[in-house]
């Protein structure tokens with residue numbers, strides 16, 4: 001029986017556990033660097049605008065809210081659904097796999113506060129990306 005005097009430590013959100021904005025920004029910067037520099041992701045890169053800076057700001061803000069942190073991105077984009085937002089792009093198995101792999105590498109190559117939650121996030125993001133493939 002837990003001792004009634006010791007308060008339960010509040011459970012941390014995945015956002016807090018991974019290390020907050022600084023870590024998500026480091027992950028997504030590595031993600032877009034990989035997309036920009038590694039020819040393995042050329043097809044995925046070609047789908048994006050020449051200037052990736054708007055995405056370097058948007059994706060970490062989206063992931064922060066998605067991971068239980070501040071919901072600024074969702075306040076700025078009320079009702080915006082990731083699946084329908086991506087429907088204009090010709091996403092197939094190949095580009096979805098490139099997205100998932102680049103994200104898995106970016107998370108693996110970034111210094112995170114909690115590797116367990118980081119790996120779990122990799123798995124969920126890979127499933128989301130694969131769910132966007134339409135071929």
Ligand code: HEM
Pocket residue numbers: 044047048049050055058059062082085086089091095096099100125128129130132133
């Ligand atoms: C399946 C692979 C994916 C492909 C090929 C893809 C491609 C794209 C492209 C081409 C854009 C527009 C970027 C631009 O204008 O330069 C975009 C925007 C975006 N994508 Fe993806 N995406 C994929 C998966 C995902 C996933 C899994 C997430 C989230 C977990 C995501 C989050 C976003 C966000 C937040 C934006 C910007 C939306 C905005 O602020 O307007 N994408 N994506």
